């Protein structure tokens with residue numbers, strides 16, 4: 205157990221890939237809150253957004269880059285000048301900026317989506333990385349749809365971008381198609397064939413369409429990848445991304461099989477999961493590994509009996525190791541501010557003194573009415589305090605929310621999201637291909653699909 209374990213970079217894309225998924229959009233203030241929580245969670249890289257996609261996305265990336273200073277802050281860009289320059293504009297004041305450039309490489313994407321040849325693809329990738337590198341030292345490249353790209357051609361593109369200065373090569377299974385043995389073999393092939401690969405970090409970005417995102421990511425790590433891209437609660441396009449908490453805990457619970465370290469702070473996992481769920485309004489699947497409410501529940505009598513005799517009978521990790529609140533801490537009207545503040549933290553909230561006072565006053569009034577204040581009551585109360593119009597059935601009367609209720613000050617002034625989230629610039633796509641002219645609604649949809657390309 206004392207043998208040196210390889211350090212894996214945890215690249216969190218909850219705010220980009222996750223945020224792009226249906227029902228998970230967040231405003232700037234919410235993104236900032238979550239970015240601060242990801243910082244506490246100890247992720248190495250926060251992909252904060254896709255700056256050219258909308259003014260709101262741009263402002264969010266810029267705000268996160270200016271106040272979250274420990275992790276690397278990454279911004280996504282397609283392989284073209286306007287995207288890369290816009291990404292840099294948003295990132296330039298970050299303590300540790302990273303430009304993440306992507307370009308599809310599979311024949312099906314080249315022919316039908318980009319309408320370019322393989323040679324043009326290599327050239328475009330090379331030029332894009334050169335431009336990004338001229339602005340920022342830390343440059344990541346993703347060949348979109350890598351797992352359906354002919355391996356020989358994939359290696360050719362990767363070699364070109366390594367030569368042009370890419371420092372991380374991310375291999376996306378964009379459509380969630382690969383399986384662990386195949387994905388591991390692909391990483392091995394890349395390590396064997398790409399010239400200069402020893403000087404860059406290989407990364408895995410897996411989607412969960414067949415429920416194998418985490419298994420695929422772990423197979424990539426076993427084959428030599430040293431960065432994993434993942435999201436809290438596994439949110440992301442379609443069936444989602446590899447779940448951060450599952451990857452991290454697989455490594456912690458099975459170091460015999462996965463002898464790797466991450467910088468993730470285990471007891472911040474549950475709070476992160478709760479905060480994301482609360483912000484997006486998307487509940488965590490009850491039986492979700494690690495963060496679902498049933499993940500540590502033992503209902504069957506024989507299990508309960510075993511657990512009482514020795515938790516090891518049915519428990520491979522403790523709830524405390526991932527920050528699940530101690531259920532023995534019951535909140536009632538005699539609970540003090542301290543207990544309340546601890547429970548709030550466990551649920552993903554940190555309040556300054558004034559905001560806590562406000563929550564506490566409401567809590568006491570509520571505890572007067574009902575005996576035990578459960579987590580969902582508390583969450584509703586917090587939501588109600590922060591978003592006076594957000595709750596349809598407030599538990600208690602509303603009071604004017606003070607400004608200090610904004611969590612984790614200092615926070616940059618939130619910019620209202622523009623009503624049209626996507627730029628309506630020149631009527632060509634990023635590759636100069638004219639976009640068809642449509643009525644307004646349809647046009648917006650076309651633009652949206654355009655920006656929802658991702659890795």
Ligand SMILES: [Zn+2]
Pocket residue numbers: 221378409411440441445658659
């Ligand atoms: Zn993705």
